Structure formats: structure tokens, C-alpha cells
Amino acid sequence: MQAIIAFLSVSSSVASAIPTRAPPKLSARAAFEWTALGDSYASGIGSGVPDEPKKCFRYSEAYPRVIQDTDSIIPDHGSRVLNNIVSSGASVGDIRAHQFADEDTTDTMYGSRPKFGNPNIATLSLGGNDIGLQYLIDSCIYNFYPTVYSCDEARKDASAVVADPMLVDGISS
Secondary structure, rough: OOHHEEEEHHHHHHHHOOOOOOOOOOOOOOOOOEEEEHHHHHHHHOOEEEEEOOOOEEEEEOHHHHOOOOOOOOOOOOOOOEEEEEOOOOOHHHHHOOOOOOOOOOEOOOEEEOOOOOOOOOEEEOOOOOOOOOHHHHHHHOOOOOOOOOHHHHHHHHHHHHHHHHHHHHHOO
């Protein structure tokens, strides 16, 4: 028992003699910049209120905006810059043609879109409009418009697009 007490005494005195080192200070960036690219899923149709009515249908509670406003997701870097370029209805081709701009752009169909920027990180949501995800959801789950597509037709069409090498080529090039 005395040996254990002596060991604990020596251990605690040695531990207190070890210098403690302060954690290194990380240099703070001026801003954390990220770019959200994508289609209807990223624009958040129906989640909150539209940012710019009838232009890309970007909604206030879409995941890019929620991430931007959540401290536990994006650490404090002084300020945050979100280049929210998502657009409802965008196909893979639309994303490639309209969402990787070097300058802020505006047009009648898509409205204002910020430049791609120089982000620390980018998120990308694509392919849902290409495969007819809205028809799959409607025909196989909600059945709002039962005469448009049967579930089997929607699945067959979506499978054909997914199997088409053109979709993968559009994504990877």
C-alpha cells in the first residue's frame, strides 16, 4: 500500500513538472467562402420563401442557406461568403453552362447568379432533373397527377437515363 502511495506521489509531482503547452493559434482567414452549385434539390423548392421570385426558385430554407447560417457546420472564420448559384430545373448541361461563371451574371431565365468564386469548398447536387426525379416522386409516391406517368414508366425512363453514358460524360467532363 505504501508503494502505491509513493508511486502516486512521484507520478503526480512528475506530471506537474512537465511543462504544459498552449494549443497553437491558427491564423484566421478573412472569410470562409463556399459555392453551392446544383439543381432543384439544392434550391429547396417549397422550403421557406423564395429569395428571388420566379428566378431559379432559390428558397430561404434550402440546404445551402441553412449550412451558411449554422455555426456548428461552418466554423467561425470571421465572415462567411456563400456563392449560391443553384437553380431549380437545372440539368447537368445547364449547370455546366451557367453555374461556373467567372463573373456575376444575370439573364431573364435564371436571374442573378454570383460568380463561382474562389471557394474553400463547393457542394454540387445534380442529375435529378435529368432522370425525371419529379416524375418518380409523383408517380411512385404522391400520385398527384396519376395520368401523366405510371410508376413503372417513370422508373423505366429514369433507369434509361442513368444507364446512358452521356449523363456520366456530362457530369465528369
